[in-house]
Amino acid sequence: MSMIAAFYGGKSILITGATGFLGKVLMEKLFRTSPDLKVIYILVRPKAGQTLQQRVFQILNSKLFEKVKEVCPNVHEKIRAIYADLSQNDFAISKEDMQELLSCTNVIFHCAATVRFDDTLRHAVQLNVTATRQLLLMASQMPKLEAFIHISTAYSNCNLKHIDEVIYPCPVEPKKIIDSLEWLDDAIIEEIAPKLIRDWPNIYTYTKALGEMVVQQESRNLNIAIIRPSIVGATWQEPFPGWVDNVNGPNGLIIAAGKGFLRALKATPKAVADLIPVDTVVNLMLAVGWYTAVHRPKSTLVYHSTSGNLNPCNWHKMGVQVLATFEKIPFERAFRRPYANFTSNNFTSQYWNAVSHRAPAIIYDCYLRLTGRKPRMTKLMNQILRTVSMLEYFINRSWEWSTYNTEMLMSELSPEDQRVFNFDVRQLNWLEYIENYVLGVKKYLLKEDMAGIPEAKQHLKRLRNIHYLFNTALFLIVWRLLIARSQMARNVWFFIVSFCYKFLSYFRASSTLKV
Ligand SMILES: CCCCCCCCCCCCCCCCCCCCCCCC(=O)SCCNC(=O)CCNC(=O)[C@H](O)C(C)(C)COP(=O)(O)OP(=O)(O)OC[C@H]1O[C@@H](n2cnc3c(N)ncnc32)[C@H](O)[C@@H]1OP(=O)(O)O
Numbered sequence: 001m002s003m004i005a006a007f008y009g010g011k012s013i014l015i016t017g018a019t020g021f022l023g024k025v026l027m028e029k030l031f032r033t034s035p036d037l038k039v040i041y042i043l044v045r046p047k048a049g050q051t052l053q054q055r056v057f058q059i060l061n062s063k064l065f066e067k068v069k070e071v072c073p074n075v076h077e078k079i080r081a082i083y084a085d086l087s088q089n090d091f092a093i094s095k096e097d098m099q100e101l102l103s104c105t106n107v108i109f110h111c112a113a114t115v116r117f118d119d120t121l122r123h124a125v126q127l128n129v130t131a132t133r134q135l136l137l138m139a140s141q142m143p144k145l146e147a148f149i150h151i152s153t154a155y156s157n158c159n160l161k162h163i164d165e166v167i168y169p170c171p172v173e174p175k176k177i178i179d180s181l182e183w184l185d186d187a188i189i190e191e192i193a194p195k196l197i198r199d200w201p202n203i204y205t206y207t208k209a210l211g212e213m214v215v216q217q218e219s220r221n222l223n224i225a226i227i228r229p230s231i232v233g234a235t236w237q238e239p240f241p242g243w244v245d246n247v248n249g250p251n252g253l254i255i256a257a258g259k260g261f262l263r264a265l266k267a268t269p270k271a272v273a274d275l276i277p278v279d280t281v282v283n284l285m286l287a288v289g290w291y292t293a294v295h296r297p298k299s300t301l302v303y304h305s306t307s308g309n310l311n312p313c314n315w316h317k318m319g320v321q322v323l324a325t326f327e328k329i330p331f332e333r334a335f336r337r338p339y340a341n342f343t344s345n346n347f348t349s350q351y352w353n354a355v356s357h358r359a360p361a362i363i364y365d366c367y368l369r370l371t372g373r374k375p376r377m378t379k380l381m382n383q384i385l386r387t388v389s390m391l392e393y394f395i396n397r398s399w400e401w402s403t404y405n406t407e408m409l410m411s412e413l414s415p416e417d418q419r420v421f422n423f424d425v426r427q428l429n430w431l432e433y434i435e436n437y438v439l440g441v442k443k444y445l446l447k448e449d450m451a452g453i454p455e456a457k458q459h460l461k462r463l464r465n466i467h468y469l470f471n472t473a474l475f476l477i478v479w480r481l482l483i484a485r486s487q488m489a490r491n492v493w494f495f496i497v498s499f500c501y502k503f504l505s506y507f508r509a510s511s512t513l514k515v
Pocket residue numbers: 115116117118153154155230231232247248249250251252253254256257262263264265318319322323339340341342383386387390391394395
């Protein structure tokens with residue numbers, strides 16, 4: 001019998017960010033392994049014209065939740081969506097709902113955040129710092145609370161090279177930043193933001209670091225733990241391999257590469273690609289929730305959910321496997337044949353951007369214009385290159401994350417829990433994982449049918465022929481222009497032609513003699 005699964009039985013669990021990538025997988029696993037849990041409260045805002053109920057309905061009716069419905073047929077009754085906007089005071093939760101949350105919650109998983117690298121400082125602080133403080137304040141008023149699990153990121157201290165499972169102090173007190181944002185206007189905030197974030201690469205990682213400090217400062221006598229995942233990727237095993245649902249992190253780049261838009265990347269091939277499957281992170285979260293509640297460690301423990309020091313994979317290996325998978329299961333209607341050119345050199349990267357990205361986009365837009373259609377490729381390419389530039393920091397460096405606490409926890413679990421809540425990334429086979437990942441991107445993000453693979457392969461063959469034809473034509477045009485302008489090129493040309501002619505005459509003469 002799983003002790004962790006039993007622990008969540010009969011519990012009321014509060015999840016923020018339940019509509020996000022991590023939150024959905026967390027809910028799915030909770031319902032599947034502890035169908036006897038009492039209720040999951042989720043703090044949700046209406047979005048994209050959908051009410052809370054519609055959002056919940058959509059999640060529960062997705063493929064991700066197919067297994068849950070077999071194990072826990074009354075899952076609809078066990079989710080309680082509470083209207084909340086985490087960027088508002090008191091989260092804009094109604095008094096009645098707040099009362100229920102305060103009096104019933106046993107465990108909190110705080111996943112909500114803005115994960116945009118380029119968010120405004122004001123919004124990122126509101127969500128990643130102030131909301132965390134507000135939630136801790138609520139937690140301190142919950143008499144039945146057993147554990148508060150805060151989800152941070154392994155990159156919250158990416159200004160360091162070696163990162164331990166400890167909370168590092170930030171140069172500026174979070175409280176001072178929160179207070180100053182109240183009276184500074186937006187223009188000034190954006191002006192001071194680069195000075196505040198110093199050697200952090202973006203607002204996101206900086207505000208996540210501030211969020212951790214807030215957790216440390218406001219922990220009071222709560223049982224708190226922090227989990228720091230690295231780059232969260234598709235599911236490894238559960239509920240099925242390859243599930244993804246947004247374009248964040250590597251997902252968007254896999255699409256861009258598979259569709260042939262992105263053929264070169266400024267990346268350090270030997271740098272560690274610290275991906276961690278989302279189900280591994282979720283298993284660790286649930287194990288940490290149990291351990292924090294039952295064993296009540298004296299201090300706030302930090303757990304790294306990373307792969308680099310236990311089972312490293314580098315960007316080169318990853319790129320090669322992604323490309324190999326594109327060969328087997330290509331994406332439909334590719335713009336060009338997928339190809340990978342990793343370079344860590346600035347100049348070479350600029351060159352590839354011009355030749356492999358911008359030039360084909362301009363040529364294609366000319367073609368669209370000539371055929372009376374609206375040009376769109378240059379805009380799309382600029383968008384992709386902007387995204388790539390935002391992610392470059394993370395694919396050109398390696399970090400060392402220690403994982404003592406995570407390994408300690410692994411050894412504390414019973415064999416059954418180690419199986420049901422497996423977060424031992426040493427068992428991960430990267431080649432298999434990446435293949436399933438790419439397949440998942442095709443099926444769940446692009447919604448492409450496997451029946452379309454033969455046509456996709458045909459399309460790639462056509463693209464290859466067009467590529468050869470285009471290159472030959474280009475070569476001939478350049479050569480013809482050179483001959484017209486340079487005596488030297490003409491001499492070389494006549495030399496080659498006369499050499500070929502002599503060779504052919506000799507070959508013909510010797511074959512006539514043999515007869
Ligand atoms: C040689 C080439 C390839 C070779 C072979 C294949 C190799 C492939 C191997 C895999 C590649 C490896 C690269 C991995 C890099 C991973 C780095 C991840 C770093 C994580 C560090 C921290 C992790 C975390 O803690 S948090 C989670 C990470 N957060 C994010 O990923 C958010 C990042 N996104 C943003 O901040 C914004 O979207 C931004 C700034 C990139 C763009 O903002 P903008 O306002 O300009 O546009 P949007 O409105 O947001 O989007 C416009 C448009 O772009 C699409 N899009 C968004 N994100 C991505 C993306 N990551 N990749 C591709 N496309 C993306 C978005 O859907 C929109 O499309 P529409 O059609 O207009 O809707």
